[in-house]
Amino acid sequence: MKKLMSTAVAFWVIVVAVAVVEGASVGRISGQYIETRSADVYTGPCVANSEVNLTGDLAILGWRIEQGSWNGVALNGLGVVGVVKANATLGDPFTNPYPAKSVLIVDSRATAEQQEALKSFARSHAGNLFEHIVTVETAPIQLEVGDGDRHGYGKLAAGLLANIETRAMHSKDHLCGNEEVYYQPLTELTHAMPAFTLNDEFAGRGLGVNWKFNGRRSSFVGHFSYPAASPLISMQ
Numbered sequence: 179m180k181k182l183m184s185t186a187v188a189f190w191v192i193v194v195a196v197a198v199v200e201g202a203s204v205g206r207i208s209g210q211y212i213e214t215r216s217a218d219v220y221t222g223p224c225v226a227n228s229e230v231n232l233t234g235d236l237a238i239l240g241w242r243i244e245q246g247s248w249n250g251v252a253l254n255g256l257g258v259v260g261v262v263k264a265n266a267t268l269g270d271p272f273t274n275p276y277p278a279k280s281v282l283i284v285d286s287r288a289t290a291e292q293q294e295a296l297k298s299f300a301r302s303h304a305g306n307l308f309e310h311i312v313t314v315e316t317a318p319i320q321l322e323v324g325d326g327d328r329h330g331y332g333k334l335a336a337g338l339l340a341n342i343e344t345r346a347m348h349s350k351d352h353l354c355g356n357e358e359v360y361y362q363p364l365t366e367l368t369h370a371m372p373a374f375t376l377n378d379e380f381a382g383r384g385l386g387v388n389w390k391f392n393g394r395r396s397s398f399v400g401h402f403s404y405p406a407a408s409p410l411i412s413m414q
Contacts, residue, residue: 207246207253207299208403210323211370212332213363214238214342217267220372220395222356234267235275236389238342238380239304239364240334241402242321249407251295257319258296259283259336262307262364263385269361280308281384283336286316303365303404313384315339323399330373332399339382344373344397351395363398370400 217234218225239260243253260282262268264275282300284293293316301308317337324331330346351374363370378391 205246205406206403207243207248207406208368209244209246209401210242210321211363211365211367211398211400211402212238212240212321212323212334212342212344213365213398214344214375214378214391215268215361215396216378216389216391217361218395219269219359219361219398220347220351220357221360222354222358223360225354226360229267232267234270234361235264236380236387237262237264237268237307237364238334238340238378239300239307240319240321240336240340240342241300241303242319243299246406248295248299251291253288253292253295253299256285256288256292256296257321257336258285258300259319259334259340260300260304260308261340261380261382261385263387264307268364276306277310278307279385280304280311281382282308282311282314283317283319283339283382284314285319286337287318298407302407303402305365307364313382315382323401330371330399332373332397339380341377341379342375342397343377344375344399347372347374347395357395363400366402366404367398367400368403370398373397373399 216236242257264278266273266275284296332344334342375394375397
């Protein structure tokens, strides 16, 4: 009987210890985000309806981790970018944008372990957009999103592969008077705002298309904070 009780106590000690370790390792992962699309995201129905199925199938998504870990790997200060060529206008409720092709760009400053964690992080927060990754590139990634008086400003540089620059919306950016956030961001964010695109450029390989857009109301800048994935704990 004593042996049975000792075994049971030992089992629950292990369970509690694992729970404590898991709780300590989960935490949060947070940072800055930028996104561009090839269709206006801040617009009215008249413009959106004229663009649907003609454009809006291209996108760039960029994350910079300010603090946190993913799968137990610290990613502070590192970035990851996804570039997407979809099958239809992204965000349109009446068309299916999948299957989509994508290119991932992971920070060249990251170790091999960190690059794997960055890829896993991006896949986890882009849903089906990154289901078919045709190639993975490495490049130094810099991302800055403005706050306060610089709200709406964003700048992303992923080497020579992808570049974005945005500014805040101005009154002259309102064309038809009934603009709204017509399309939502492609990932969950704690804060996001539409921004005016000064530059949206992809010069990489894998998608069968390169582009350089500017002068559109087609961007989002914001911040994210997600529960961090915890690593598997071996009981051996």
